[in-house]
Amino acid sequence: MGVTKTELFTDEQTRLADLAKAFAHPARVAILQMLAQKKACVCGDLVDELPLAQATVSQHLKELKRIGIIRGDIDPPRVCYCINEPVWNEARHAFGDLLDSLISTSCC
Amino acid sequence: MGVTKTELFTDEQTRLADLAKAFAHPARVAILQMLAQKKACVCGDLVDELPLAQATVSQHLKELKRIGIIRGDIDPPRVCYCINEPVWNEARHAFGDLLDSLISTSCC
DNA sequence: CTTATTTATCGTATTATTGCGATCAATTTT
DNA sequence: AAAATTGATCGCAATAATACGATAAATAAG
Numbered sequence: 601m602g603v604t605k606t607e608l609f610t611d612e613q614t615r616l617a618d619l620a621k622a623f624a625h626p627a628r629v630a631i632l633q634m635l636a637q638k639k640a641c642v643c644g645d646l647v648d649e650l651p652l653a654q655a656t657v658s659q660h661l662k663e664l665k666r667i668g669i670i671r672g673d674i675d676p677p678r679v680c681y682c683i684n685e686p687v688w689n690e691a692r693h694a695f696g697d698l699l700d701s702l703i704s705t706s707c708c
Numbered sequence: 709m710g711v712t713k714t715e716l717f718t719d720e721q722t723r724l725a726d727l728a729k730a731f732a733h734p735a736r737v738a739i740l741q742m743l744a745q746k747k748a749c750v751c752g753d754l755v756d757e758l759p760l761a762q763a764t765v766s767q768h769l770k771e772l773k774r775i776g777i778i779r780g781d782i783d784p785p786r787v788c789y790c791i792n793e794p795v796w797n798e799a800r801h802a803f804g805d806l807l808d809s810l811i812s813t814s815c816c
Numbered sequence: 817c818t819t820a821t822t823t824a825t826c827g828t829a830t831t832a833t834t835g836c837g838a839t840c841a842a843t844t845t846t
Numbered sequence: 847a848a849a850a851t852t853g854a855t856c857g858c859a860a861t862a863a864t865a866c867g868a869t870a871a872a873t874a875a876g
Contacts, residue, residue, distance in 0.1 A: 608759040609734035623728035626717035651716040677852040692807040699800040702744045785822040
């Protein structure tokens with residue numbers, strides 16, 4: 601399908617799934633790693649570091665912006681990308697809360 | 709495309725992306741939440757709790773098993789699912805390391 | 817042995833994602 | 847003004863993911 605029935609889940613579940621998508625592709629992981637460590641900021645630098653075409657990198661950046669985890673500040677003709685800290689922290693807490701919630705269990 | 713060029717990224721980046729996929733769908737988030745919060749394993753209860761067909765739930769479980777984050781212990785004719793703690797902790801550390809690595813930055 | 821129960825898998829349809837060349841838009845440089 | 851630079855967007859192609867009905871497989875129950 602591809603028809604994700606988001607309306608059938610809680611907002612929290614849907615949001616966490618969306619945040620996870622930011623990390624669900626190696627190229628986006630690489631971008632987020634670079635931005636978190638301030639190795640790059642300008643779009644062109646990201647393109648140089650990644651083994652992907654400029655159009656493809658731009659699409660990944662667009663997706664990360666949609667999720668909100670990065671910002672893009674225009675500094676013509678460049679665009680400077682950086683981590684959007686509030687959303688970064690939202691992800692940190694959302695993943696942390698779930699991953700720390702495991703009730704240790706030797707199952708079955 | 710859909711052709712993810714995994715060979716062009718580091719193993720670490722590819723693995724984190726794969727772990728993120730476990731959380732990148734609301735249904736899988738719901739499954740993981742249920743398993744993490746139960747001391748006992750859950751079997752067919754998952755299908756009852758989710759607004760999805762049995763075949764669809766089974767596919768999500770298969771994907772989670774592929775990633776390794778859950779185990780399925782056969783107890784015929786049932787299968788008892790639970791969190792696979794080593795991989796769960798791998799995810800906890802992988803996300804934690806990255807999300808805690810942010811060099812606070814008002815960029816640009 | 818037959819039937820019921822439970823889960824996996826197959827086949828299929830549909831939508832989403834990924835990728836890139838080409839082009840556009842905005843701005844800077846010459 | 848013309849050319850160069852930078853990044854976004856369009857259009858297309860191909861693969862991946864999502865969903866479900868139908869069916870298979872395995873075992874328990876009768």
